[in-house]
Amino acid sequence: MAMTARHSESRYGNRPTMKDVAARAGVGLKTVSRVVNGEPGVTPDTERRVQEAIEALGFRRNDSARVLRKGRTSSIGLVLEDLADPFYGPLSRAVEEVARAHGALLINGSSAEDPEREQELVLALCARRVDGLIVIPAGDDHRYLEPEIKAGIATVFVDRPAGRVDADMVLSDSFGGAREGVAHLVAHGHRRIGFIGDQPRIHTAKERLRGYHTAMTDAGITVEDSWVSLGSTDPARVRAAAETMLRGPEPVTALFAGNNRVTVTVVRVLAECDRRIALVGFDDIELADLLGITVISQDAAAVGRTAAEHLFRRLDGADHAPARVELATRLVPRGSGELPPAA
Amino acid sequence: MAMTARHSESRYGNRPTMKDVAARAGVGLKTVSRVVNGEPGVTPDTERRVQEAIEALGFRRNDSARVLRKGRTSSIGLVLEDLADPFYGPLSRAVEEVARAHGALLINGSSAEDPEREQELVLALCARRVDGLIVIPAGDDHRYLEPEIKAGIATVFVDRPAGRVDADMVLSDSFGGAREGVAHLVAHGHRRIGFIGDQPRIHTAKERLRGYHTAMTDAGITVEDSWVSLGSTDPARVRAAAETMLRGPEPVTALFAGNNRVTVTVVRVLAECDRRIALVGFDDIELADLLGITVISQDAAAVGRTAAEHLFRRLDGADHAPARVELATRLVPRGSGELPPAA
DNA sequence: CTCGGATATGACAACGTTGTCCAGGGCCTA
DNA sequence: TAGGCCCTGGACAACGTTGTCATATCCGAG
Incomplete structure (x- = not known):
């Protein structure tokens, strides 16, 4: 006996409407509407009859129609x-x-x-x-x-x-945050500071880069091209960028990560690195406290x-x-x- | 001149309807509907006129009305x-x-x-x-x-x-996962294993607890009441529970955390603890790899x-x-x- | 020239709800 | 008892869209 159903031809699987409720309760359409919306002017007795009909039929107001009428x-x-x-x-x-x-x-x-x-x-x-x-x-x-x-x-x-x-x-305040973070690294003695960010067409990425440049300039440091890497936050790319900056005769001694996804990848790279590289990341990350990651946090x-x-x-x-x-x-x-x- | 607007009396801030578009394009209502829905049977020329009217008026179909009609x-x-x-x-x-x-x-x-x-x-x-x-x-x-x-x-x-x-x-498979995790701890020599879980009215919490008990029983270990703590995943409660289990003459040597929130708090507690306590958590957590946290992962x-x-x-x-x-x-x-x- | 048939278009009802307005009935007061 | 008022309840239109069906137009074949 597990058949029937699902061959209903009408929409909504034949949901009852206010009209059906009204018929069953023996009242007018509008009265049902009043009950459903808690509007005044309905006797307790009528209300009860309507509620019973609603219950029995499993009626639920169709908000699409309501929206059409009300405009909100x-x-x-x-x-x-x-x-x-x-x-x-x-x-x-x-x-x-x-x-x-x-x-x-x-x-x-x-x-x-x-x-x-x-x-x-x-x-x-x-x-x-x-x-x-x-x-x-x-x-x-x-x-x-x-x-x-x-x-x-x-x-x-x-x-x-x-x-x-x-x-x-x-x-x-992406600009201010990045500037503060980079200045923080400068204050701890760094001068060769790398920046790994998102695609520069993204406003926040651009602003953070600007904050980086400003902080560096403020400190009288000339940024070398090889210290900056912008592009997707794809782990492979970020990893490659970080590894490049950490290699060579004059590697960076600190990194600024442009957002949470970059930070996560950079942390992984640094974990495999023998030197102790400083890091500040934009955006906080769960458990960053336990890992001791300094961040610029936005709520x-x-x-x-x-x-x-x-x-x-x-x-x-x-x-x-x-x-x-x-x-x-x-x-x-x-x-x-x-x-x-x-x- | 920055005033006016926003005193519109009609709904939707006076959005144009298909009727308006039809009037402007000099066609019938239904033709507009056809164009909007990409239905066939409209001359290119008519279609162009309708498109222009749509553009000019900033018309966008009202999906509420559409839903009312179509039922989906x-x-x-x-x-x-x-x-x-x-x-x-x-x-x-x-x-x-x-x-x-x-x-x-x-x-x-x-x-x-x-x-x-x-x-x-x-x-x-x-x-x-x-x-x-x-x-x-x-x-x-x-x-x-x-x-x-x-x-x-x-x-x-x-x-x-x-x-x-x-x-x-x-x-x-909460039951199987928890059972496997606890068995894993047993396999590494633990017998006094604590379980900190969510409220038992939650099905997954109950199942994980059952997995814990089963694994313990399978190992021939009798669970002591003080090893099990169930309740909210509120950090304060979890912290208290963990600290209690780690105190006393016979503290647990390993903990099983019932979900990601519990795990996070337990990790924090263990970080402050001088002994090395084993931990397996249910649910994976970002950066858990770096923290070396063993987990039961569900995708x-x-x-x-x-x-x-x-x-x-x-x-x-x-x-x-x-x-x-x-x-x-x-x-x-x-x-x-x-x-x-x-x- | 006419007819069949395809094609383009529009008139109209319907979807389910709410707002407006009117009617009936009960009750109070004069 | 008549008049007026309040309270309850219902008929009806409207919201903006789509489905159905009818109509107008045009083409080619006979």
């Missing part, structure tokens, strides 16, 4: 680079918590750092009429969002600035929370000019950044 | 415990990739291990008529999902079995991918009885689990 989806979209990256998990969770406090659901998507995929995702979210968008840009041209923003989809850009579009942004959860709060302030009607918030980073000394230059 | 949302819901947990990031990302391959978006929510919040989230997703659901259960009674499942929302439970409901499940991405593939197979019409898949775990020896008992 109570959902926001978050487009980031990669949910699997330990930096974005807490960020996303923080956004979710704020959304929840405002009764909204969160739809997220990973752009995989691909501008085209970013656009595709963002526009899909717009088609669903999310109330707001939080975007960690992969591309650098967001003019495609102009009609959407004009049409009322509140948008906040995070971590990297929006391209060619005027909107709210929440950033971390991912705070970034997410700030962005989401901005977003909902907009949704609640805030009407000021687009703002740009920059969150400070924090140097967390744990040992690796305080090593003196190896002989 | 092309979105799936994922309810997990905490997106910020490094175990769930990759899992969620894997689900997203599969969804993307099927043209669906992913809505996720964190239950924070609260059954009530789980139910609230799940039902909100059902109200939005997600096509399918992937749930990492917080509660142990999912009968509330019965009407939804009956109504056609495909559901796959992950990591922990569903409560009192017949549905697809994708689990890791979060594989779990997510498997679950999502099951889900879409259902959505594509698979009609077999609910299946239960159990994924194997893998012991990864890295040093901490191979330490001999301290004197």
Whole structure:
């Protein structure tokens, strides 16, 4: 007898509608709506009958229809680079918590750092009429969002600035953080300091590189080309870059890693290295305290929370000019950044 | 001149509809629909006119209305415990990739291990008529999902079995993994082995505890009550538990940590400890290789991918009885689990 | 020249909900 | 008892899209 079902011809597998509930309870359609939405003006007795019918039929309101009528989806979209990256998990969770406090659901998507995929995702979210968008840009041209923003989809850009579009942004102080980290190495006696970063088309990567250069210049050090490596954060490439810098007659005595993925690979390389090389990494990492890795820490959860709060302030009607918030980073000394230059 | 806007009275901030596009292009409503959906039967010339109108007005199809008509949302819901947990990031990302391959978006929510919040989230997703659901259960009674499942929302439970409901499940072999890990410690000469786990109402926690007991019994060891600690994974509690087990006249010589959060805290405690205590943890952790932590590893991405593939197979019409898949775990020896008992 | 048939297009209903508005009935007051 | 008011409940339109079906147009064959 384990057959039947699944040959239903109607959508939603024949879900009951308010009309069905109304028929069963012997009341009008609108009365069901009132009960479902907790609106006043229904006698306890009627309400009970309606509730029973709802229960019996397994009715659940169809939010698609509701949205169509009301014009608000109570959902926001978050487009980031990669949910699997330990930096974005807490960020996303923080956004979710704020959304929840405002009764909204969160739809997220990973752009995989691909501008085209970013656009595709963002526009899909717009088609669903999310109330707001939080975007960690992969591309650098967001003019495609102009009609959407004009049409009322509140948008906040995070971590990297929006391209060619005027909107709210929440950033971390990449420049200042990198500068501080490199200066920290300088203060511990290093002069030949390597920098391994992400692709320079990424804003944060560029800013961190700039921080590195500024700190070096401030210290009166001329940066040699071989000390800088930019490109993908693919472990193989980072490993090769690090090994190159550590070889040769004049190897670097310290490294600055441009983000968490770079740091992880560099730590692995250094673990196999006989000399003691100093290291400061951008972004904190779980267990970095136990490994004694000095980092420039940015609070991912705070970034997410700030962005989401901005977003909902907009949704609640805030009407000021687009703002740009920059969150400070924090140097967390744990040992690796305080090593003196190896002989 | 930076005023105006934002006083629009209509919903969606006055977004143009197909009707508007039709009027502007001088064609019928349905023709616009055809163009937007790439349906055949439109002259190139007409299509061009419609495209221009779309461009000029900044039209974007309203998917809410579309969903109402078509009955499919092309979105799936994922309810997990905490997106910020490094175990769930990759899992969620894997689900997203599969969804993307099927043209669906992913809505996720964190239950924070609260059954009530789980139910609230799940039902909100059902109200939005997600096509399918992937749930990492917080509660142990999912009968509330019965009407939804009956109504056609495909559901796959992950990591922990569903409560009192017949549905697809994708689990890791918690029992076998824990048993293997504890046996590994036994094989290295340990007999007084502590177990620190999560709340026993969580299925995986219970299974891992069972694996521990089985391995101990298999080795002919009688477990003392003081060797086992179950409860929240709050660092303070775990720390206290570990410290207690390591104190006293007959301290444990090895610890088995029930999940990644417990492991992290235990590693911290052991780092402050003068004796060398062996450790095996359930779940892998970033950089665990560098710290030499032996773990029972489960592939979060594989779990997510498997679950999502099951889900879409259902959505594509698979009609077999609910299946239960159990994924194997893998012991990864890295040093901490191979330490001999301290004197 | 006519007819069959393909092709392009539009009119209209329907999806399930909510907002507006009106009707009926009970109750209070004058 | 009439008049008015409040309270409850229902009929109906609208939200923006898609499916169905009818119509207009055009082509080629007979």
